[in-house]
Amino acid sequence: MTDQTTAVRAGTPHRRARGGPHRGGTGGRVPSGFAMHGRFRHAYLTPAVLFVAVLIYLPFLWTAYLSLTSYDGLGSPKFTGLDNYRRLFQDEALLTSVRNTLLWVAGTTILPVGLGLLVAVLSYNIKGGAWYRLPFLVPYAMSGAGLGLIWGFILQPDGMANQVLSFLGMPGGHTEFLQDGPRNTLAMIVVWAWQQLGVNMLLFVVGLQSIPRAPIEAARIDGASGWQLFRHVIWPLMRPLTTVVFGLALVASLKTFDIVWVMTQGGPGRTSETLAVTMYRQVFVADEYGYGSAIAVALTTVTGLASYVYLRHQLAREGS
Amino acid sequence: MRRAVLIVLGLVWLFPTYLIVANAVRPAGDYDPSDAVKPPGSIGLFDNISEAWSRTDVGATLGSTAIYSLVAPALAVLFGALAGYAIVVLRVRFGFLWFIVIFAGTVVPFQMLLVPLFVGYSKVSLYDNQMGLVLVHTAISVPLAALVMRNFFGSVAVSIFEAARLDGASTFRIFWRIYLPLSSAALAAVFILEFTYVWNDLLFGLTLAQSDNVRPVWAELSALTTDVYAGTPVPVALAAGLVVSLPTVVLFLATQRLFTRGLTLAQF
Numbered sequence: 044m045t046d047q048t049t050a051v052r053a054g055t056p057h058r059r060a061r062g063g064p065h066r067g068g069t070g071g072r073v074p075s076g077f078a079m080h081g082r083f084r085h086a087y088l089t090p091a092v093l094f095v096a097v098l099i100y101l102p103f104l105w106t107a108y109l110s111l112t113s114y115d116g117l118g119s120p121k122f123t124g125l126d127n128y129r130r131l132f133q134d135e136a137l138l139t140s141v142r143n144t145l146l147w148v149a150g151t152t153i154l155p156v157g158l159g160l161l162v163a164v165l166s167y168n169i170k171g172g173a174w175y176r177l178p179f180l181v182p183y184a185m186s187g188a189g190l191g192l193i194w195g196f197i198l199q200p201d202g203m204a205n206q207v208l209s210f211l212g213m214p215g216g217h218t219e220f221l222q223d224g225p226r227n228t229l230a231m232i233v234v235w236a237w238q239q240l241g242v243n244m245l246l247f248v249v250g251l252q253s254i255p256r257a258p259i260e261a262a263r264i265d266g267a268s269g270w271q272l273f274r275h276v277i278w279p280l281m282r283p284l285t286t287v288v289f290g291l292a293l294v295a296s297l298k299t300f301d302i303v304w305v306m307t308q309g310g311p312g313r314t315s316e317t318l319a320v321t322m323y324r325q326v327f328v329a330d331e332y333g334y335g336s337a338i339a340v341a342l343t344t345v346t347g348l349a350s351y352v353y354l355r356h357q358l359a360r361e362g363s
Numbered sequence: 364m365r366r367a368v369l370i371v372l373g374l375v376w377l378f379p380t381y382l383i384v385a386n387a388v389r390p391a392g393d394y395d396p397s398d399a400v401k402p403p404g405s406i407g408l409f410d411n412i413s414e415a416w417s418r419t420d421v422g423a424t425l426g427s428t429a430i431y432s433l434v435a436p437a438l439a440v441l442f443g444a445l446a447g448y449a450i451v452v453l454r455v456r457f458g459f460l461w462f463i464v465i466f467a468g469t470v471v472p473f474q475m476l477l478v479p480l481f482v483g484y485s486k487v488s489l490y491d492n493q494m495g496l497v498l499v500h501t502a503i504s505v506p507l508a509a510l511v512m513r514n515f516f517g518s519v520a521v522s523i524f525e526a527a528r529l530d531g532a533s534t535f536r537i538f539w540r541i542y543l544p545l546s547s548a549a550l551a552a553v554f555i556l557e558f559t560y561v562w563n564d565l566l567f568g569l570t571l572a573q574s575d576n577v578r579p580v581w582a583e584l585s586a587l588t589t590d591v592y593a594g595t596p597v598p599v600a601l602a603a604g605l606v607v608s609l610p611t612v613v614l615f616l617a618t619q620r621l622f623t624r625g626l627t628l629a630q631f
Contacts, residue, residue, distance in 0.1 A: 091509055
């Protein structure tokens with residue numbers, strides 16, 4: 044009896060075959076997993092699993108191991124236990140980079156997300172809303188590196204930004220935006236906000252368009268409007284979406300690298316390094332693979348913890 | 364009131380865009396930071412672009428960047444679709460667990476991969492090799508592809524698969540002739556998203572390549588802000604930045620509708 048005839052004669056709903064071969068059967072008349080789904084179905088998983096395992100999980104574990112060693116890329120790693128982690132807590136440069144990373148987290152979750160929400164709400168339900176949103180979408184087309192490249196020139200001491208300030212008669216026409224910390228980090232956060240507002244706004248617009256009309260109309264009839272309507276009706280309805288948007292911004296901000304590397308390389312004098320930049324510098328400039336790996340592990344732990352705590356907090360609030 | 368706030372904010376947002384475009388168009392010789400706000404007197408954009416091409420190796424790097432951003436997402440989308448098909452349609456054992464194994468790859472920060480990839484690639488001569496960059500970009504693109512394709516295949520009626528199976532088609536034939544064509548919108552959406560990621564990559568380009576024909580374009584252009592290219596006129600750098608951003612912009616604008624449709628279908 045061939046596979047096909049088994050299937051035809053049994054004619055059992057697909058679901059019954061679930062759970063693999065020889066299950067849910069009445070004396071082998073039911074199409075088995077093999078008959079319906081082929082003998083080598085795990086082979087379809089192989090490329091995806093192989094790529095992820097070899098190029099993501101294996102390096103991940105290797106980095107975790109290297110973080111316990113002293114290694115300069117030559118010879119073999121020497122096991123040193125927790126030495127790298129002890130060093131983490133005494134490293135002055137790392138302290139700066141932690142502070143900068145926190146600034147990035149605060150700045151990029153407040154500025155682009157908050158302003159994105161503001162623009163989305165303001166342009167919601169008014170005539171020609173899409174046109175009002177257009178200016179904010181233009182910068183989004185640029186990559187982090189492209190943004191760094193272009194703004195690096197604008198923010199030079201003799202660059203356009205200072206000329207514009209002088210031109211408008213505003214104070215600060217000779218600001219060295221990128222020369223001192225933490226001003227250089229703040230300047231880069233503003234640049235980042237300029238670019239990222241667009242995508243956050245779009246996500247909020249999609250969210251606003253998909254919230255149900257009925258509660259809003261009901262609240263309107265009850266006399267709610269403006270801020271009240273937003274605060275007590277629209278905002279709670281958008282909660283699941285804001286959770287996602289804030290979460291994405293949070294995780295991305297912890298790993299800020301491209302824009303900083305292109306604009307300042309973390310300098311001058313390591314004043315604008317973020318954790319990701321410090322990690323890169325320790326490995327590829329200072330040849331300290333073990334210590335660099337320890338920073339990567341710390342970064343990963345912080346990112347994981349932050350997402351976990353944030354999601355738990357948010358889910359608990361939604362549940363209540 | 365709402366309109367006024369929007370207009371003011373919009374103008375503030377447009378101003379840097381104007382500065383960038385005006386000064387990328389301005390002939391390099393005319394550039395003067397104190398006059399940066401003035402519209403350009405004549406069009407020097409194309410001279411600026413060719414100047415950028417001769418000063419840097421953008422030309423050479425664009426070729427390999429195109430290879431990475433076309434091949435890696437294509438492979439990732441195919442592998443993601445195969446995995447989604449195995450999990451949702453073929454119902455492999457522990458399907459959900461396998462899905463988690465694949466998808467959890469997105470949680471790992473790239474910083475965890477850099478040292479092993481750098482050291483490991485050097486050992487197997489994948490360092491400074493186009494193949495090496497294709498492989499790593501494929502790997503990091505697979506999880507998203509698997510997520511979207513799994514969701515998409517879940518929305519396709521099982522009866523299609525059963526009917527084809529009863530007609531004697533092999534599982535691979537059903538995948539290739541029915542499921543892939545059915546999901547072209549979702550495939551395209553994922554492909555475009557991942558094309559943009561790979562095109563804009565800086566980190567792996569900096570770490571895993573050094574020669575001009577392997578290095579991707581942003582790794583090359585990022586050097587414009589360093590001493591290596593000190594003395595590059597500002598308009599030349601701005602023009603280069605704009606031109607290299609163009610492919611992703613055009614792709615997004617041209618396919619925006621397909622993009623939203625593909626992802627809506629995948630309930631992503």
